[in-house]
Amino acid sequence: MSRQSHRDRIYDLLLTRIQNGEVGWQDRLVDVNLGMELGVSRMPVRDALLQLAAEGYLVATTRGFTLPSLTPAEVLEVFELRRLLEPRAAAMAAQAMTPERLDALAQAVEQAQGTLGSGDIPLFFRASERFRSGWLSMVPNRALLDTIRRYMAQVQTVRLTTMRDPVSHAVVIAGQRELLAAFAARDVVGASDRMLRFVVEGEQAFRRLAAI
Amino acid sequence: MSRQSHRDRIYDLLLTRIQNGEVGWQDRLVDVNLGMELGVSRMPVRDALLQLAAEGYLVATTRGFTLPSLTPAEVLEVFELRRLLEPRAAAMAAQAMTPERLDALAQAVEQAQGTLGSGDIPLFFRASERFRSGWLSMVPNRALLDTIRRYMAQVQTVRLTTMRDPVSHAVVIAGQRELLAAFAARDVVGASDRMLRFVVEGEQAFRRLAAI
DNA sequence: GGGCAGGAAACTGTATCCAGATCATGTCCC
DNA sequence: GGGACATGATCTGGATACAGTTTCCTGCCC
Numbered sequence: 142m143s144r145q146s147h148r149d150r151i152y153d154l155l156l157t158r159i160q161n162g163e164v165g166w167q168d169r170l171v172d173v174n175l176g177m178e179l180g181v182s183r184m185p186v187r188d189a190l191l192q193l194a195a196e197g198y199l200v201a202t203t204r205g206f207t208l209p210s211l212t213p214a215e216v217l218e219v220f221e222l223r224r225l226l227e228p229r230a231a232a233m234a235a236q237a238m239t240p241e242r243l244d245a246l247a248q249a250v251e252q253a254q255g256t257l258g259s260g261d262i263p264l265f266f267r268a269s270e271r272f273r274s275g276w277l278s279m280v281p282n283r284a285l286l287d288t289i290r291r292y293m294a295q296v297q298t299v300r301l302t303t304m305r306d307p308v309s310h311a312v313v314i315a316g317q318r319e320l321l322a323a324f325a326a327r328d329v330v331g332a333s334d335r336m337l338r339f340v341v342e343g344e345q346a347f348r349r350l351a352a353i
Numbered sequence: 354m355s356r357q358s359h360r361d362r363i364y365d366l367l368l369t370r371i372q373n374g375e376v377g378w379q380d381r382l383v384d385v386n387l388g389m390e391l392g393v394s395r396m397p398v399r400d401a402l403l404q405l406a407a408e409g410y411l412v413a414t415t416r417g418f419t420l421p422s423l424t425p426a427e428v429l430e431v432f433e434l435r436r437l438l439e440p441r442a443a444a445m446a447a448q449a450m451t452p453e454r455l456d457a458l459a460q461a462v463e464q465a466q467g468t469l470g471s472g473d474i475p476l477f478f479r480a481s482e483r484f485r486s487g488w489l490s491m492v493p494n495r496a497l498l499d500t501i502r503r504y505m506a507q508v509q510t511v512r513l514t515t516m517r518d519p520v521s522h523a524v525v526i527a528g529q530r531e532l533l534a535a536f537a538a539r540d541v542v543g544a545s546d547r548m549l550r551f552v553v554e555g556e557q558a559f560r561r562l563a564a565i
Numbered sequence: 566g567g568g569c570a571g572g573a574a575a576c577t578g579t580a581t582c583c584a585g586a587t588c589a590t591g592t593c594c595c
Numbered sequence: 596g597g598g599a600c601a602t603g604a605t606c607t608g609g610a611t612a613c614a615g616t617t618t619c620c621t622g623c624c625c
Binding site: 188191192195196215218219221222225226229282283284285288291292295 | 400
Binding site: 171172173187201203204205 | 575576577578
């Protein structure tokens with residue numbers, strides 16, 4: 142298979158859409174429709190959708206596939222997982238950091254900062270996502286990275302919702318700035334500690350918004 | 354769908370075979386053959402196999418699906434993940450433990466102990482699996498539990514291999530006994546600490562066998 | 566206006582078939 | 596004996612069609 146199969150191509154495309162927030166929480170991904178859009182039969186689309194479901198990015202319903210919708214209790218379970226894994230991941234990222242990646246991360250933080258006046262929520266989300274995936278991809282442990290990415294996909298809709306809360310923006314940006322400083326200094330312990338606080342702050346914002 | 358679909362039924366059956374060690378590391382699971390064996394077309398078989406692959410239990414090759422075969426470096430990445438997650442999981446299991454579950458765990462440990470003289474490797478493996486899945490299923494955090502189960506599926510063949518090393522058996526059983534004692538005492542900290550040591554011991558055994 | 570029933574639409578699961586890719590085996594040549 | 600090439604077998608990916616299930620919409624009745 143010198144060329145990518147339809148299934149793999151469609152999987153990549155759908156995963157990118159999901160991770161870019163282009164799939165709404167009420168959208169239904171239906172294989173026949175996507176097949177027509179992409180010029181293929183529904184079979185490879187279905188295969189890609191089933192794979193995304195098996196990996197936790199989507200949920201199968203009797204009327205197409207949708208984004209997972211976690212209960213607040215389930216989201217808190219993911220926060221617990223984040224507290225266990227992300228400090229270590231940030232530490233590893235700090236150790237592996239490069240000047241080029243630091244530049245890119247700094248740009249993402251400045252972009253997020255620039256939305257504080259304008260209230261441009263989608264841009265704030267995209268910049269924050271760029272910061273996050275930028276440092277995550279420095280993590281050398283592939284099993285750890287895959288695990289983090291998997292659960293992040295499941296709470297995507299929650300993240301979009303909490304990002305709409307302007308109260309959180311300054312907190313998030315302050316966290317990003319301090320993480321960036323730790324990364325720049327190759328401060329492994331500092332990155333780990335700040336990441337833990339970052340996750341805790343995110344959980345506090347979630348609990349406030351969900352009135353838990 | 355009041356009756357289980359072929360796909361789901363076949364998924365369950367194949368997963369059971371995998372987890373019971375009935376699939377050899379050189380076996381190839383081919384959808385046409387399994388379809389004939391089970392009296393269905395290859396499509397639901399293929400779907401089930403693709404799902405098992407997406408979940409990490411199998412790997413697709415150009416000639417059927419096989420058990421995953423991780424490189425030693427990849428296995429060590431998983432050990433890192435285990436060190437991060439399993440102490441916490443054991444702590445939660447200790448907190449949630451019930452007398453009935455304790456009985457079942459104790460039986461599993463005794464069964465594993467009984468193989469020390471006979472050298473019955475498959476029985477030792479099954480008893481150890483029973484111990485492990487017994488306490489894991491007490492973990493109330495579903496995200497954490499799913500994450501652990503997923504990466505354990507990927508290292509199944511490694512576990513089967515290291516289980517064949519008789520030197521490890523006494524170490525494993527001692528670990529199980531001490532975990533069992535911590536669970537019985539609802540000793541959350543003790544369970545966490547012992548679990549960390551258990552994982553480290555497993556890693557040491559792996560490093561020794563892989564001559565790393 | 567609300568509830569229920571029936572039918573159509575919209576989906577899913579899967580069977581069958583075809584085309585393409587890969588692997589294994591056999592043969593020939595050096 | 597070893598390597599290269601050709602051929603056949605064996606697999607995969609995917610297209611199409613059909614049957615079954617679920618949901619939605621409309622009409623009718625109270």
